[in-house]
Amino acid sequence: xxxxxxxxxxxxxxxxxxxxxxxxxxxxxxxxxxxxxxxxxxxxxxxxxxxxxxxxxxxxxxxxxxxxxxxxxxxxxxxxxxxxxxxxxxxxxxxxxxxxxxxxxxxxxxxxxxxxxxxxxxxxxxxxxxxxxxxxxxxxxxxxxxxxxxxxxxxxxxxxxxxxxxxxxxxxxxxxxxxxxxxxxxxxxxxxxxxxxxxxxxxxxxxxxxxxxxxxxxxxxxxxxxxxxxxxxxxxxxxxxxxxxxxxxxxxxxxxxxxxxxxxxxxxxxxxxxxxxxxxxxxxxxxxxxxxx
Amino acid sequence: xxxxxxxxxxxxxxxxxxxxxxxxxxxxxxxxxxxxxxxxxxxxxxxxxxxxxxxxxxxxxxxxxxxxxxxxxxxxxxxxxxxxxxxxxxxxxxxxxxxxxxxxxxxxxxxxxxxxxxxxxxxxxxxxxxxxxxxxxxxxxxxxxxxxxxxxxxxxxxxxxxxxxxxxxxxxxxxxxxxxxxxxxxxxxxxxxxxxxxxxxxxxxxxxxxxxxxxxxxxxxxxxxxxxxxxxxxxxxxxxxxxxxxxxxxxxxxxxxxxxxxxxxxxxxxxxxxxxxxxxxxxxxxxxxxxxxxxxxxxxxxxxxxxxxxxxxxxxxxxxxxxxxxxxxxxxxxxxxxxxxxxxxxxxxxxxxxxxxxxxxxxxxxxxxxxxxxxxxxxxxxxxxxxxxxxxxxxxxxxxxxxxxxxxxxxxxxxxxxxxxxxxxxxxxxxxxxxxxxxxxxxxxxxxxxxxxxxxxxxxxxxxxxxxxxxxxxxxxxxxxxxxxxxxxxxxxxxxxxxxxxxxxxxxxxxxxxxxxxxxxxxxxxxxxxxxxxxxxxxxxxxxxxx
Numbered sequence: 001x002x003x004x005x006x007x008x009x010x011x012x013x014x015x016x017x018x019x020x021x022x023x024x025x026x027x028x029x030x031x032x033x034x035x036x037x038x039x040x041x042x043x044x045x046x047x048x049x050x051x052x053x054x055x056x057x058x059x060x061x062x063x064x065x066x067x068x069x070x071x072x073x074x075x076x077x078x079x080x081x082x083x084x085x086x087x088x089x090x091x092x093x094x095x096x097x098x099x100x101x102x103x104x105x106x107x108x109x110x111x112x113x114x115x116x117x118x119x120x121x122x123x124x125x126x127x128x129x130x131x132x133x134x135x136x137x138x139x140x141x142x143x144x145x146x147x148x149x150x151x152x153x154x155x156x157x158x159x160x161x162x163x164x165x166x167x168x169x170x171x172x173x174x175x176x177x178x179x180x181x182x183x184x185x186x187x188x189x190x191x192x193x194x195x196x197x198x199x200x201x202x203x204x205x206x207x208x209x210x211x212x213x214x215x216x217x218x219x220x221x222x223x224x225x226x227x228x229x230x231x232x233x234x235x236x237x238x239x240x241x242x243x244x245x246x247x248x249x250x251x252x253x254x255x256x257x258x259x260x261x262x263x264x265x266x267x268x269x270x271x272x273x274x275x276x277x278x279x280x281x282x283x284x285x286x287x288x289x290x291x292x293x
Numbered sequence: 294x295x296x297x298x299x300x301x302x303x304x305x306x307x308x309x310x311x312x313x314x315x316x317x318x319x320x321x322x323x324x325x326x327x328x329x330x331x332x333x334x335x336x337x338x339x340x341x342x343x344x345x346x347x348x349x350x351x352x353x354x355x356x357x358x359x360x361x362x363x364x365x366x367x368x369x370x371x372x373x374x375x376x377x378x379x380x381x382x383x384x385x386x387x388x389x390x391x392x393x394x395x396x397x398x399x400x401x402x403x404x405x406x407x408x409x410x411x412x413x414x415x416x417x418x419x420x421x422x423x424x425x426x427x428x429x430x431x432x433x434x435x436x437x438x439x440x441x442x443x444x445x446x447x448x449x450x451x452x453x454x455x456x457x458x459x460x461x462x463x464x465x466x467x468x469x470x471x472x473x474x475x476x477x478x479x480x481x482x483x484x485x486x487x488x489x490x491x492x493x494x495x496x497x498x499x500x501x502x503x504x505x506x507x508x509x510x511x512x513x514x515x516x517x518x519x520x521x522x523x524x525x526x527x528x529x530x531x532x533x534x535x536x537x538x539x540x541x542x543x544x545x546x547x548x549x550x551x552x553x554x555x556x557x558x559x560x561x562x563x564x565x566x567x568x569x570x571x572x573x574x575x576x577x578x579x580x581x582x583x584x585x586x587x588x589x590x591x592x593x594x595x596x597x598x599x600x601x602x603x604x605x606x607x608x609x610x611x612x613x614x615x616x617x618x619x620x621x622x623x624x625x626x627x628x629x630x631x632x633x634x635x636x637x638x639x640x641x642x643x644x645x646x647x648x649x650x651x652x653x654x655x656x657x658x659x660x661x662x663x664x665x666x667x668x669x670x671x672x673x674x675x676x677x678x679x680x681x682x683x684x685x686x687x688x689x690x691x692x693x694x695x696x697x698x699x700x701x702x703x704x705x706x707x708x709x710x711x712x713x714x715x716x717x718x719x720x721x722x723x724x725x726x727x728x729x730x731x732x733x734x735x736x737x738x739x740x741x742x743x744x745x746x747x748x749x750x751x752x753x754x755x756x757x758x759x760x761x762x763x764x765x766x767x768x769x770x771x772x773x774x775x776x777x778x779x780x781x782x783x784x785x786x787x788x789x790x791x792x793x794x795x796x797x798x799x800x801x802x803x804x805x806x807x808x809x810x811x812x813x814x815x816x817x818x819x820x821x822x823x824x825x826x827x828x829x830x831x832x833x834x835x836x837x838x839x840x
Contacts, residue, residue, distance in 0.1 A: 014622050040564055071564055075494045098619040106471040107490050112463055136604075136623050136652055139616055 004115035005082055007091040007108045008192050011101030011144050012122030013131055017154035017181075018094050021122060023047045024185060025092065025192075029063045032188075035081040035088035036067040037074070039096040074107055082113050090117070090192055098140055102147040117193045118257035121148035123169055125159045132172070142172060149258035150238060151178045152186055175259050177238045177279065180209070193257060194241040194275055210238075212277040213285060215292040217244045219272070223252035227261040229291065230254070236282030242274030297321045297340035298832075299331065304811055305351045308781050308796040318351065320803040323832035327799045345834075346826075350811045352777070353796050354526025354804030354828055355747035356784035358695045359641075359674050359737035362530040362556070364519065366512030367416045367741050370500060371402045373444055374417035376703075378744050381518035383837065392423060392432055399436040399444070406440075413437065414500035415444035417741070418453065421707060422760075428453040429477070430484025443499025447703075449742060450600045452492045454484050454499055462495040507539045513546050513556075520554040521835045523746045524806030524825040527785070527794055528554055531641065531674065532561035532591030535577060540587075547584040553828060553835040555584045555804075557788055559591035559641055562621070567628045571636045578638070583831065589788070590633060591674075592642045593620045595649035598677060598712050599704050603646030605678065611714035617646060627656040630671070634664035639789065640671050641695075647678040654686050667691060670733070672787045675700075677721050678713065684723070684730035693787040696722040698736035698753035699743040701766075705759035719766040724754045728775060735784035736776070748812065751776035752821035773817055803832040 010018050022036055023046065038045045046059050046067050053060040059067040064086065070077035074093070081091055091114070095101050101119045108116050121144050124131075131141045145151060151169050156162035162180055169178045179186050187210060217226075221244045230240055240256040243266060251266040254274065276288055298320045305315040307328050319326035319334040326337055334340070368380050373395045376388040389395050395418060403413045413436060420426045433442045433455035441458035445451075459465040459482055467480045473491030477483045486492045496502070508516060508530070520528055533539060535558060547556055560574050570590065578588025595617055596602020601610060602617040609616055621629075626642075633640045644650040650673060657671060672693040673679070677700060679687070687694060701722050709718040720726070727734050736750045754776045759765050771779075785795030794802050809824040827836040 014624050040566070069564075072489065073493060074490070097622040097625070100618070103472070103490060106473070109470055110464065110474075110491075110494060136619075136648065140619060 002087070002113075004113055005088065005091060006117035006193060007078075007093060007114050008117045009093045009095060009101045009104050009108070009119045010122065011095040011099065011104075011119065011147065012097070013124070013137065013141060013144070014097040015127065016122035016124045017152075018122055019045055020154070020183060021152065021181075021186075022092055022094055023050065024183065025188060026050055026061055026063070026065055028188065029065060031063070032090060033063070033086065033088045034061075034065040034090055034092055035084065036065070036092045036094060037070050037077050037081065038067060038094045039099070040069045040071060045094065074104065075111065078108065078111055078114060082111075100143060100147060105147075115262075116260075118149040118260065119147055120150050120152055120191060121145055122152045122154055123165075125153055125155045125162055125165045129165065129168060145169065145173045145176075148173055148176050149260045150191070151176055152191070153178055153180045155182075156180045157182050175232065175234075177236075177258055177282075179238065179279070190238055190277055193239060193255065194277075209280055210277060211280045211283055212275060213283075213288070214242075214273050214275050215288060216271075216273045217242070217292045219245050220247045222246065223254060223263045226291075227254045227256060227263050231256050231259045231261040233291075235276075235284045235288050235291075236278040237276055238279065239277040240274055243270040243272050244274070245272050295322050297326060297337055298343050299334050299340045300343050300346050300351070301331065302346045302351045303348050305797060306777070306811075306813065307798060308353050308778060309798040312798070315797070318797055318803075318805075320829075320832045323803055325797060325799060325801050325803050328797045346807055349826055350808045351797070352524070352806045352808060352812070353781040354794065354806050354830060355524045355780050356735075356788070356790075356795060357520075357525050357528040357737060357740070357745060357747055357780075358672075358735040358784035358787050359531050359697075360528055360740040360745055362508035362513055362516045362533070362558075364512075364741035364745060365514065365516030366508050368515050369511065371399055371413065371415040372417055373398065373415040374447060375419045375422040376744075378417070379522065381515035381522075381840075383522060383840065390423075392426055392428065395444070396432060396435045399433070399442060403437050403440060403442070410440050412441045412443065412458075412498065412500040414442075417447045418444045419447040421704075427483070428485065430454060430456045430459060430482070433484060441499045443495065443501060445501060447742065448597065448599060450488060450597065450602075452486045452496065452499075452501070454486060454495050456484070458495055458499050459484060461498040464495065507533050507536070510542050510546060513543065517552060517554045518840045519740070519745050521828050521840060522825060522837045523748070524808065524828055525745065525747060526554055526804035526806070526828050526830045527788075527790065528556060528745075529788070530556055530558035533558040534564065535560050535587070540577065540580065543585055544580065544582065548582060551833075552584060553830050553833070555586060555794075555830070557586045557589070557790075559589045560587070562590055562592045562629060567625070567632050570629070571632045571638060574638055575636060586788075586790075588638065590629070590638060590640045592626065592629060592640055594626065594642055594644045594652060595620060595646050598645050599707060601712070603678075604648040604652070605646040605713070606648045606651065610712060612711055616648075623652055623656065626652065627660060630656050630660035631663055634660055634666045634669060637666065639669065641674050641787075642671070643674045645675045645677050647680065647683065650676050650679045650683050654683060654690065657690050657692070661690060668789075670787060670789055672735075674737075675739075678717060679723065679727075680720065681723075681726050681730065684727045684732055688731045693733040693735065694727050695735040695737050695784070695787055696724055696727065696754070697739060698722055698724065698750050699738050701757055702753050702760055703743055705757075705765045706761045706763070709759075709765060720769065721766070722754075723766070723769045724771045724775075724779070725769045728771060733783060733786045734775075734779050735787050736779045737784075746821070747780040748823055748825070749821040751780050751812075752817070754779065755817050755820060758818075773813055773820060776820075777812060803829055805829040
């Protein structure tokens with residue numbers, strides 16, 4: 001059986017930049033085949049120059065990517081995408097502006113053959129604070145932020161003090177990494193998780209605000225306990241992925257996004273090392289080294 | 294010159310204020326020539342006097358402003374409700390008062406199926422009346438362990454399934470983490486599925502196809518029979534996705550000479566961006582026929598009160614539940630209102646909670662300033678928790694309301710004790726306040742959520758009795774005359790159809806409800822029990838007994 005298909009849920013209110021972010025990913029797919037699921041085909045979910053062909057419910061995109069609308073039946077759309085030939089490498093679900101991303105993520109969890117790679121919630125630097133106190137929207141916006149594994153703060157160039165907004169966001173969703181982005185530009189590995197090859201490709205993005213390290217891990221660890229510690233121990237990790245060997249000699253795959261962690265038994269022997277990515281300003285390299293070695 | 298038929302009646306209640314009562318009504322070409330005395334009507338010339346209604350009471354055909362044709366489709370499944378309910382063929386199904394009785398009826402339905410693996414599906418289960426019994430897959434395993442079994446709750450938001458159904462859907466496993474799928478002590482799902490997200494993956498295995506919103510052909514025919522039995526001649530389908538195939542089927546079926554009702558389907562707002570939705574609904578409007586009237590839009594703003602998904606203003610839910618969910622983004626609603634007003638199309642908006650109602654009011658006001666349209670008649674549907682200030686604002690904005698009078702009977706007690714508490718439960722579906730605010734008023738069943746029966750709905754608005762027999766909110770009761778107006782001209786007004794239906798007067802479509810008793814003469818508490826003989830629709834006579 002093939003590996004579960006990773007699924008990333010992209011949430012946030014209207015205007016937060018979900019479509020921009022998705023288009024940025026498609027534009028820089030680098031051979032990765034994305035399947036994008038949108039609630040409905042709003043006012044052009046995909047940049048026109050990327051579209052190769054379009055039918056009522058499917059848009060074919062340059063580079064083997066596709067976009068389809070799921071309406072009220074996400075399950076059916078997921079299964080369709082999972083059965084596509086060639087198989088997509090990653091599914092992006094663009095949630096509607098008032099949807100709760102955690103509810104969509106829970107549905108992904110019901111389906112065999114899919115794996116939640118993370119919930120990314122976008123927040124518009126200019127409007128998110130006003131939205132959070134809006135009579136109608138406030139609780140919805142705050143619930144969306146709390147749902148996030150990663151918050152992407154967009155339109156930072158349009159406000160005078162983006163860092164103040166970042167601090168405000170961090171206070172609304174304690175422990176969740178907040179990444180600043182312009183025009184949806186966040187390194188793909190950070191946003192969607194590291195590819196199975198395990199090698200970080202951050203250098204190719206030349207993004208100065210992130211750093212990544214590869215740590216060899218000691219033998220005989222309790223994988224679940226280690227994963228939990230990495231996720232919630234305040235190491236400044238945004239993403240981590242890699243392999244450890246437990247006391248029985250079994251290889252375990254650890255995947256972390258924000259405070260979400262997952263441990264799965266891995267059938268093959270692998271080099272036991274862990275790739276850790278975080279914001280330069282936040283990653284506690286020394287503490288990580290002490291924990292892992 | 295076409296033929297004139299003059300019907301005599303024990304009494305004709307016209308709802309025409311110029312002439313409220315008559316003894317005869319003349320019909321030509323499916324339309325009303327006039328109501329009056331035989332002598333007056335005979336002045337039109339040669340006619341046939343038809344005396345079959347001589348001992349009946351004739352009212353304008355009832356107009357149901359909020360129902361769903363899917364009720365017709367549901368009757369192909371097993372009725373599991375608490376209350377007695379008549380099916381399209383007139384058979385009265387006893388309400389089931391215990392889980393054992395539900396299991397027995399499902400088992401009886403399973404036993405006559407030849408295919409050993411065919412699903413058994415039931416509907417309208419309401420454990421609220423069974424002391425909120427939690428139904429489990431073990432209960433439904435008593436129906437069958439080999440075939441999938443699924444029962445939809447009356448709310449439409451919860452489904453119970455058996456073990457086989459979970460197996461088929463791949464959900465009989467450990468480690469499920471989903472708010473809509475409770476787990477038992479064994480770590481496996483209990484078989485209760487809450488919300489569409491949890492129901493959809495299993496529904497297809499237990500006979501609940503994915504698109505529940507649209508009726509199929511058999512369902513539409515069944516639905517029409519229910520209309521005749523309840524005296525209804527015009528009825529909305531609120532809402533339909535109206536894909537090409539469904540529209541083609543509805544045009545064909547309603548176009549048949551013997552189809553007894555005028556169907557008014559509203560296009561559900563989802564599935565198309567605002568600009569395209571407007572164009573599509575304009576196109577549909579152009580396809581309308583005498584008995585299929587398209588060209589309106591239904592928007593859903595929030596969820597349901599008993600499902601705790603309605604959007605409430607302060608102080609929120611009585612039991613402390615978190616506020617509900619928006620089903621449309623506020624900005625999206627504003628855009629739809631603007632575009633519809635600009636295009637001259639009408640929108641009906643589902644707002645259960647009072648915050649959702651306020652959102653609709655707040656978004657309509659500026660949209661109207663941009664695109665003034667004094668006769669828009671945008672209608673608030675359900676609008677169950679609105680207070681006097683909101684009703685007054687709605688009236689100022691030129692809106693109509695269609696209140697859920699039946700809800701009060703079926704779930705009023707639960708609202709009192711659990712969802713919104715005594716004070717707000719007392720003002721739910723406040724018909725008196727709405728009328729006093731000057732709002733055009735309709736009342737509805739939301740069939741299949743509650744049974745289609747406009748006289749019952751009128752009774753609900755008049756008595757405000759709950760299922761436990763309490764009068765809840767006596768200040769909000771309306772008179773029989775007001776209630777009868779609400780189920781005829783009132784509902785017609787919300788559809789811009791009051792110029793052609795809703796009363797018995799010259800020029801209007803010959804749509805009549807034929808009753809065995811005079812609803813204005815019986816005790817108000819007996820209004821719901823007035824027997825319906827059948828209908829006349831577009832001048833065609835439909836006897837319930839002949840269906």
